[in-house]
Every structure is written in C-alpha cells, then in structure tokens.
Amino acid sequence: EENKSEQSQLWNKFINWANSPETTSSLIHFVGKAANGFIGALGYLIGLFLIPVYLFFFLKDSAFIERYWDNYIPLKDSSLKDEIVSVVKEINVYFVAYFRGQVVVSFIDGALTGVILMILGLDYALIIGVSLAILGVIPFVGFILTAIPALLIAMAQQDGPSALAVLAVFIAVQQFDGLIIQPKIVGESVGLHPLTVIFSVLCWSLIIGGILGALLAVPLTASIKVLFQRYIWERKIQSKTPVEEPIQTT
Known part of the structure; x- marks a missing residue:
C-alpha cells in the first residue's frame, strides 16, 4: 500500500x-x-x-548565358547599358575561369586523397576520392563531408590504417591544396598571383565569414581588379599620357 x-x-x-x-x-x-x-x-x-549540379550546368551553358543574359537587363539601349554589359561580361569571364580552375583543383585533391588512402589500405578509398573530386568544388566543406565517412570506415576497419593516419592524409592534402594547388591553378586561371589568392581567401573569409568567404574570395578579388583596371588605373594612365599638339607649319 x-x-x-x-x-x-x-x-x-x-x-x-x-x-x-x-x-x-x-x-x-x-x-x-x-x-x-x-x-x-x-x-x-x-x-x-x-552546388555541384549548379556548377555543372553553369559551365555547360556558359556560352548561352554570356550571349543572351543582357536581354534581361531592365534598361533601354544606351551607353550606360552598354557599359554595364561590358563590365559584367568581363567579370563573368573571370567567374567562369575560376570555377573551371576550381573543378581541376577538386579533381586533383580527390585523386591524391583516393590514391594515398588506397596505398594505406582503407576500404572504399576510391569512392572517397571520387566524392572529394565532386564535393571539393566547395572549399573546406568538401573535405569535411568526405573526411567524416573516411574516419568512420577507418575506425570500423580492423586491418586498415588508423583514424589518425586518415585524418593526417586529409589535413596534408588540404594544406597542399590551400598553399600550392589552388593558388597556382586558380590564380593563373583568373590572372592573379598565387600570393594574392592566399591573401584574398584570408581577407574575404574575415569580411564575409567562413566558407562563403573562401568560396567567393577569388572571383570577388578578380571583379575588383576589373573595376580598378577600367575606372582607376586606365584613367590614371590616360590622364598622364601627354597630348601631342599638332605642329604648325608656316
């Protein structure tokens, strides 16, 4: 009770x-x-x-987009519209070049990671490498999304490499990507020095924040370069160029 x-x-x-x-x-x-x-x-x-799906169609239809996008600008035909179209087209060239370079970088990262993990004897190393080659177009996020399942496989696999060794592989490839591969390939594709690429990634990551800043760092820097070239540097050069006066003959 x-x-x-x-x-x-x-x-x-x-x-x-x-x-x-x-x-x-x-x-x-x-x-x-x-x-x-x-x-x-x-x-x-x-x-x-x-993002990879969008990137695929963006690269596939880039010629069509470049040819007809200006028809949707809500401005009448004028010098202003022509100037806007010219600037955006020039910036778009850098955007396309950047994303193409990023695809090459992600393919190299995936190949390096997959081969090293296969040498270490990790199960499904090829699948992990292919996944990184696809998701690697997104800076940092692609590495995280592929590193997590790789670490879980390493912990579950008894006769394979340790999870610490797998983590070391991802960290090493990420550092190699950020310091050598990406600045070299992406920088050359958009006409930026490798040190400029590294500096731009650091700056835009602080300004915009994290992953988005790292993803947009190079195209934004290239866009600023275009604007400076058109409206500051070229005009300064033109203003400093002496105007030749016609020679008067008597």
Whole structure:
C-alpha cells in the first residue's frame, strides 16, 4: 500500500508538472527550436548538394548565358547599358575561369586523397576520392563531408590504417591544396598571383565569414581588379599620357 501511495504521489506530481504553464511553454519553445534547426540543416544540406549540379550546368551553358543574359537587363539601349554589359561580361569571364580552375583543383585533391588512402589500405578509398573530386568544388566543406565517412570506415576497419593516419592524409592534402594547388591553378586561371589568392581567401573569409568567404574570395578579388583596371588605373594612365599638339607649319 505504501508503494502504491508513493507511486500515486509521483504520478500526481508528474501530471501537475506536465500541465503547468511553464512546462508547456518550455516544450513549445524546444519543439520550435528543434523544428527550425532541422529545417535549416535540411535546407543547408540540399543547397550544399545542389552546388555541384549548379556548377555543372553553369559551365555547360556558359556560352548561352554570356550571349543572351543582357536581354534581361531592365534598361533601354544606351551607353550606360552598354557599359554595364561590358563590365559584367568581363567579370563573368573571370567567374567562369575560376570555377573551371576550381573543378581541376577538386579533381586533383580527390585523386591524391583516393590514391594515398588506397596505398594505406582503407576500404572504399576510391569512392572517397571520387566524392572529394565532386564535393571539393566547395572549399573546406568538401573535405569535411568526405573526411567524416573516411574516419568512420577507418575506425570500423580492423586491418586498415588508423583514424589518425586518415585524418593526417586529409589535413596534408588540404594544406597542399590551400598553399600550392589552388593558388597556382586558380590564380593563373583568373590572372592573379598565387600570393594574392592566399591573401584574398584570408581577407574575404574575415569580411564575409567562413566558407562563403573562401568560396567567393577569388572571383570577388578578380571583379575588383576589373573595376580598378577600367575606372582607376586606365584613367590614371590616360590622364598622364601627354597630348601631342599638332605642329604648325608656316
């Protein structure tokens, strides 16, 4: 009977706690935050996996886009519209060159990682390398998304490399990518010095923040270069160029 009485008291306390306004408010708040977090994470993942798809069609149809995009500018034919079209076309050349260079870089990263992991004896090393070659177009994120399953495979595999060795491979390839491969290949594709590429990634990562800043660093820097060339450097050169006066003959 005492046990039944204690159970009854506990049950009544639970009912009172569950029916209290504070509990209801806390539960609603928790469910709302959880739902928002789930929707946000789902949208982020969908957008993440759509980036390679968007990049593929962007490169595939770049000629069509370059030819007809100016028809959608809401301006009448004028010198202003011609100037805007000219600037954007020049910037677009750098954007296309950057993304093409990024595809080459991600392919090299995937090949390096896959080959090294195969030499170490990791299961599914080829799949991991191919995944990195596809997702590597997204700086840092591609490495993280492929490193996590690689580490899990290493921990589950008994006769393979340790998880620490696999992590060291990803870190080494990431450093090699950031300091040598990307500045060299991407920098040459957009006409920027490798040191300029490294510096731009650091600056835009601080200004915009994280992954987005690293992804847009090179094309944004190239765009600024275009604007400086057209409206500052060239005009300074033109203003300093002496105007030859016609020779008067008598």
